[in-house]
Amino acid sequence: MSRLPTRRAVLMGATAAGASLLAGCDQLGQIPWFRRTLDAGEDASQFVQRLMLTQQTLAREFAEADISPWFKPNGTIDPVDEDYKALAAKNFEGFRLKVDGLVETPLDLSLDDLRRMPSRTQITRHDCVEGWSCIGKWTGAPLAALIERAKLKPEARYVVFHCADTMENADDGSPVRYYESVDLVDAVHPQTILAYEMNGEPLKVAHGAPLRLRVERQLGYKMAKYVMRIEAVASYADVGGGNGGYWEDNGYAWYAGI
Numbered sequence: 413m414s415r416l417p418t419r420r421a422v423l424m425g426a427t428a429a430g431a432s433l434l435a436g437c438d439q440l441g442q443i444p445w446f447r448r449t450l451d452a453g454e455d456a457s458q459f460v461q462r463l464m465l466t467q468q469t470l471a472r473e474f475a476e477a478d479i480s481p482w483f484k485p486n487g488t489i490d491p492v493d494e495d496y497k498a499l500a501a502k503n504f505e506g507f508r509l510k511v512d513g514l515v516e517t518p519l520d521l522s523l524d525d526l527r528r529m530p531s532r533t534q535i536t537r538h539d540c541v542e543g544w545s546c547i548g549k550w551t552g553a554p555l556a557a558l559i560e561r562a563k564l565k566p567e568a569r570y571v572v573f574h575c576a577d578t579m580e581n582a583d584d585g586s587p588v589r590y591y592e593s594v595d596l597v598d599a600v601h602p603q604t605i606l607a608y609e610m611n612g613e614p615l616k617v618a619h620g621a622p623l624r625l626r627v628e629r630q631l632g633y634k635m636a637k638y639v640m641r642i643e644a645v646a647s648y649a650d651v652g653g654g655n656g657g658y659w660e661d662n663g664y665a666w667y668a669g670i
């Protein structure tokens with residue numbers, strides 16, 4: 413008999429551990445994914461990943477030679493929004509990234525401000541839920557450093573990325589823009605960066621210029637492009653359709669760990 417635990421044994425162990433921790437720890441019980449762990453498959457897999465990997469486990473990084481000669485642009489590749497087009501026409505000179513919500517010190521940063529911060533470069537594989545993957549090299553400012561500068565209030569649990577691109581119009585005609593969110597574990601993960609360079613060049617419009625999120629342990633749709641504003645929140649229930657992201661509002665899982 414194999415001495416390796418089966419997936420089922422691991423899951424059952426995790427569930428038992430979850431139940432006893434829940435009984436003893438009110439604060440953990442406040443975290444929605446933790447509370448839902450016992451009955452949802454999505455949350456169970458997130459829970460097991462969180463249990464088995466340490467919170468800082470890195471996604472695999474590749475060599476220069478592995479970089480895909482062509483990286484498929486996907487989703488929005490050329491936002492039609494007038495505000496965005498005006499910025500793009502001036503090579504994003506007037507771009508400002510806002511960091512607000514549940515923070516002590518709201519930030520309002522230019523691209524130069526971001527480029528002056530310590531940067532991280534990583535070569536990683538991007539996996540789209542549609543079934544394709546590409547390897548690219550990304551350079552940007554670690555989100556952890558921004559969060560540290562903005563100083564989260566104790567109630568903050570998630571970070572929401574508000575994007576420039578309109579996906580559709582709501583019934584009342586208002587634009588529905590792309591957005592995404594991650595929890596604080598992913599927000600401060602060392603490979604979570606706001607990338608302004610791809611493959612050694614300024615990020616192109618098709619890939620989310622001037623700034624896009626890389627959150628390397630999750631699927632492609634979490635990697636918000638055209639990020640304009642980062643908002644710290646206690647819950648994403650009141651943002652957009654309430655499910656934590658544009659695609660989540662259309663039925664995708666909020667936790668897209670790979």
Ligand SMILES: Nc1nc2c(c(=O)[nH]1)N[C@H]1C(S)=C(S)[C@@H](COP(=O)(O)O)O[C@H]1N2
Pocket residue numbers: 483484485486487488539540541575576577590591618619620632633634635636637638
């Ligand atoms: N703002 C915004 N971000 C987005 C999307 C989008 O349509 N709009 N599509 C997502 C999806 S499904 C994928 S696979 C990646 C694609 O990134 P790429 O264009 O650099 O390949 O961006 C993600 N981020």
Ligand SMILES: [Mo]
Pocket residue numbers: 486539540541542632633
């Ligand atoms: Mo995707």
